[in-house]
Amino acid sequence: MxxxxxxxxxxxxxxxxxxxxxxxxxxxxxxxxxxxxxxxxxxxxxxxxxxxxxxxxxxxxxxxxxxxxxxxxxxxxxxxxxxxxxxxxxxxxxxxxxxxxxxxxxxxxxxxxxxxxxxxxVPDLANPPAASKGIKVIAFEDLRWGRRDIKTVQLLWPSLAKMAAKKAGCDDAFFVMDGLVTEGSSNNAYIVKGGKIITRPLSNDILHGITRAALLTYAAEAQMVVEERPFTIEEAKSADEAFITGASTFVMPVIEVDGATIGSGTPGPVAKRLRELYLSEGRKAAI
The missing domain is CATH 3.30.470.10 (Aminotransferase class 4, branched-chain amino acid transferase, N-terminal domain)
Known part of the structure; x- marks a missing residue:
């Protein structure tokens, strides 16, 4: 068609x-x-x-x-x-x-x-196979221009990151700048440790994700604890869970970071709950 x-x-x-x-x-x-x-x-x-x-x-x-x-x-x-x-x-x-x-x-x-x-x-947008299995990411140096908060079509570096991930047998990448994770190649990045959802605060360094904003609102309403601060790749490797959010992925569990298995190596309960919340509340508010 x-x-x-x-x-x-x-x-x-x-x-x-x-x-x-x-x-x-x-x-x-x-x-x-x-x-x-x-x-x-x-x-x-x-x-x-x-x-x-x-x-x-x-x-x-x-x-x-x-x-x-x-x-x-x-x-x-x-x-x-x-x-x-x-x-x-x-x-x-x-x-x-x-x-x-x-x-x-x-x-x-x-x-x-x-x-x-x-x-x-995208017929399986709400229920892609990756959501039940989780994805693997690599660390990739963040060399993009300094105004990542503006959603421009300057996507060559994210494309190179995704290609590097594919070559490594993974699905995506976490950008790293000055030793700290900024975001994913086309998404916002999170870890879960001790029951806290940890994600980098808004600034010019990351895109102000629309899915991120909605999800953090839903998480707060569900009385989940959110800590907005940068985290390292090493923290991600030792986290209980990790996940990404984006307009086309919603909430996607991450089960491996730079070769290190996250948690049990399967999507964790927090990421699963957040995905359920986002889909449920998002559908209610859709126009």
């Missing part, structure tokens, strides 16, 4: 969708993005994703070509047009086509931003 995608105000078959070779998203990675999950045909944590998108655009001085109402409607239209029950919607906004390659930004008053959205069908 050919997907219907959205490009600059138009719904098109994916094989007819094009953007300019001079688009700054292509030439300069001058673009931001969001990924919103769809469960049972509804959007999860949409308000959080829309708010973070606006923040990313604002931080880069980039214009949003759609109003909030228009953007929500496009998401809903794509769900309907592509028959998505469980899956993802990818959104990208670039600074647009400046007419040629230049390091200088084009005038936002005369050069419109480029906006693209498309869907990905």
């Amino acid at each position: 050919t997907r219907t995608v959205y490009v600059n105000g138009n719904y098109l078959p994916e094989n007819e969708a094009t953007i300019s070779i001079f688009d700054r998203g292509f030439l300069m990675a001058d673009a931001v993005y969001e990924v919103t999950s769809v469960l049972d045909g509804k959007l999860l944590d949409y308000a959080g994703h829309e708010a973070r998108l606006q923040r990313s655009l604002s931080e880069l001085g980039m214009a949003n070509p759609c109003t909030a109402e228009e953007l929500l409607q496009v998401h809903r239209d794509l769900v309907e047009k592509n028959g998505i029950v469980n899956g993802l919607i990818y959104l990208q906004i670039s600074r647009g086509n400046g007419g040629d390659r230049s390091f200088i930004f084009p005038d936002a008053a005369t050069v419109p931003s480029t906006i693209v959205l498309f869907t990905q069908d």
